[in-house]
Amino acid sequence: MSDGPVILIIDDEAQIRRMLRLSLEAHGFTVKEATTAQEGLQQASLARPDLIILDLNLPDKGGLETLKDIRGWSRTPVIVLSVRNSEQDKIELLDSGADDYLTKPFGMGELLARIRAALRHITPDTADGVFSSGGLVIDFSRRIVTRQNEEIKLTPTEYSLLKLLACNAGKVLTHNQIIDELWGLGSQPDTSYLRVYVLQLRKKIEKDPSNPGILITEPGVGYRLLSI
């Protein structure tokens, strides 16, 4: 069990740490714990975890500051545990380098999926392979997208958007991250353009565009492409 990826949990609630440890160890992860941001930063540099689960409500330091401290010297994926009704905080966290977030309370399956997505993201072979999810196949080398084996015609912007989401499959991307990536840094962050493109893309790739199964909206935060 100890050879699995190392996950550092930074949370001040002993009960949650115990629950996470039990579930994660059952799935073969090695778990380290920290109860304060200070301790968490120490552990992050000492134990060299593969992924960090960071609670936003730490006694000694704000979650955002802790994240920035970690991002100061490490690219380790960070999944943030937050509470509802703080979309702005989430966006800020994601824009500041968090890889994903989960709202308490959450199901363990969801957390495991996020962990996997974040861990997969650091293995850099997706960009020139083939991505497939729920009948949707993207062949990056040939620049061909098919759904149920039927080719779909996409405009260059739609393709770029789809490619960006597919490369980060399973992970949430904020509106700003997408806009910066597609239209370049410093563009006007007008999310309504983005919404129009997402709508068009959904019409082409989703079975039921009004009830999307692949391209999911994260309310108030951004979009996520599920890898099913």
Place this chain on the structure above:
Amino acid sequence: MTGESRPDPEALLAAIKRFEDRHNRGKLKIFFGMSAGVGKTYAMLKAAHKLKQEGVDVVVGYAETHGRSETDELLAGLELLQRIRIDYNGIIIEDFDLDAAIRRKPQVILVDELAHTNAEGMRHLKRYNDVVELMDNRINVYTTLNVQHVKSQSDVVEQITGVKVRETVPDSILDLADSIELIDISPEGLLKRLSEGKVYIPEKAELAAARFFRKGNITALREMALNYVAKSVDNDMRDYMRAQNISGPWKAGDRLMVAVSPSPYSEYLIRWTRRMAFNLRASWVALYIEKQKTLSDQDQRCLTKNLNLARELGAEVISTIDEDIVAGLIRVAGQRNITQIVVGKPLRPYLTDYFYGGNLVERLLKKSGDIEIHIVSQPSVMPKKKELFQNWTLRGGFNEYLIALASVIIITLLNFILVHFTGYWTIALVYLLYISVAALFIGRGAVFLSALLSSVAWNFLFIPPLLTFRIGKIEDIVMFVTYFIIAFIIGGLTSKLHEKEWALAVREKRISGLYEFSKIIGNAVDIDESISISVRYFEEIFAAETAFILADDSGNLGNAEHEKSSLDIGSNGMGVAEWVFSNRKAAGIGTETLPQAGALYIPLNSGGYMTGVLCTRRVDGNEFTFEQNNYLMNIAYLLSMRFQKDMVSEKGRKTKLIEESERLYRILLNSLSHELRTPLTTITGASSSLMDEVVISKPETRNSLVMEINRAGVKLNRLVDNLLDMSRLESGMLKLNLGRHDISDLASAAMRELAPDLINHKVIIDIADDLPMIHMDFVLMEQVLINLVYNAVNYTAPGTEIIIKSNLHQDHIIISVSDNGPGLDPADIPGLFDKFKRGVSTKPGGTGLGLSICRGIVEAHNGTITARNSPGSGADFIVTLPLNNENYE
């Protein structure tokens, strides 16, 4: 003078104020006539029809057509306001319904007969009060009036026609009129209408009418009416010219002052001054100079009547205290920038004139400087003073005369002894000494009596030949005459000095009374105390019962007397108070509005901010005197300022309280959401893990997860218990289920409950063996112990010791929970047990309820709970419960 060509700033300001007042209130148009029957009502209705044609919303509030057909016809086509019906001793009287008119709120309302006296039980005494209230409600009013009903003209009318005019309208009401339309008809025309029966005359007044409607009278009345309207037109024009800076023939800035006394003659002086002031377009002041002498009831009534008359005629009424009328007049004239003084012509010479150096008029002329003096002689019809010595009141002074008599007798007896040693001339000096001393203590009359008696006694008993009034020697005659004069002068001068001092003292006393009042009011901590102080003060000073009705936060009048009030005003009184509050005018006894209300209602108005209504009533049911009224108004002003200050700070306090409770609410929500989420996250996470195939295959992990779920459930339950306990404590619904219990039992029960949380801590229980059983609610006290130990677990590092100790200390049981953790932040210790109080440096989470619940429960047991840092390290929480605890519940 250059000053005359420039408009006087005060006059301009007055004109602006008039303009603004008029702007903010309805306009008043008066259809003015010389007598009944000239067609005022007819003209008014005609005008109403014209307005209606122009699309103006016009309503007939009250019109008296007296059954004249041509007038009746005019009523058709106009909206008539329902009249109010009042049952007056079985007779139904119809009258103008003021409230209905205000509710209807037309643009223009017609209200006939301005001088009408309202039926008893109506809000106002007079119809013109109704009209003013209508105007205050921004309703324009058309009304009618005869010249004989104008207050300043009524005495002239009485002189001309010999008919006493009872219903009068103050000139100040006429000043409010925006336009006065004269309805004129020739005397012949009026007489013709009269003979045709077109003039309404009440049956019982026919005889008087015959005397009244004589051609000579009618001509005189017509002249008066024309004159009056012409003057008001003239004044309007002057206002206009002043505003437009057109130079005119007036002398700018005149201010008149009339000296008012209790004499009936004053009434004439007041009317004279009013006419003079009106013609000059000047403001005027009525001054009453109070003397030491207490007035007889009749004089007091007469004075109040005179002063009320002056007020009705538009004077500013002031009073001052001075023994010397001339000095008082000159002093007030200087203070008030008076340019002309009106005094009555003295009826007869007074003895005292010789002491003062001339009579009142002569001395006034000497001292008046720039001020013009009008000396008005008394008309012959005025009743003479009945008795010469009525002025020489014995009331209150009678004792002084007795004292004077007795003292003279005693001094004389002493002198009988003295005369053997000194001779009879020295006796005169002894008498003089007595007189100068006596003048310091007794009134002037008594001093003069002493002087007279002593001179007689000296002459009769001491100057030879004895026991005769004859004086033999020439030097004795000189001596006697000299003595007589000196005695009178010394007596007069000393008592004058004494009286002056007295006047000064009274003036000072009044001012210092107000000052004292403002001081004690200033010291009151809140409105409640100010009110109870005032109520007591009113009782002492005025022998009056008092009620206060205060405005509420939204600026409306509250619906009950303040609880500290000593007077119950009832629902009728509340109605009066409402009126006073919204109209900002005094009402009730001694005023023209609702005088039958039985008490005086004074608005508490400070700088336009209404703080409430003061209602006061003398225990004997009498009106307040003029002086008392003045004093009351001053006090009301002081109080309203004080109340305003309090109300503003109260509002601030309430806002703060709301902010504070919002802050607490936020803290509670935040901590609740954290406290709820932790166990919920555990339950959700663990239970979803249990569905995972990987976990299903691992029984150990499964068991651990189920245990976590269980613990989370217990934690949630504890939170809910705490919330429920808190709300029970808050609402006072906490009922102790008392029984005799053992402390060690309590501790072990708490430990069982906390077992899952205590894995990492070592708990030492140190309870004395000989502790008696104690009366308590077991479940609640267990909760206290659980909360304390749970806190210790949460705020200390794993491995820390927690010590639960209990022992007997005198008649108390002490239970302490100590840890050796980091201890408390000294800044947190005060208020540690307050609701939602979270430590300065504590971690997030926790509701901040635990300790406050502990305190609530312990206090319900008549115990105390305290916290401190133990001398070594760590925190001590100490619960003290009384041993003998059976008598509470």
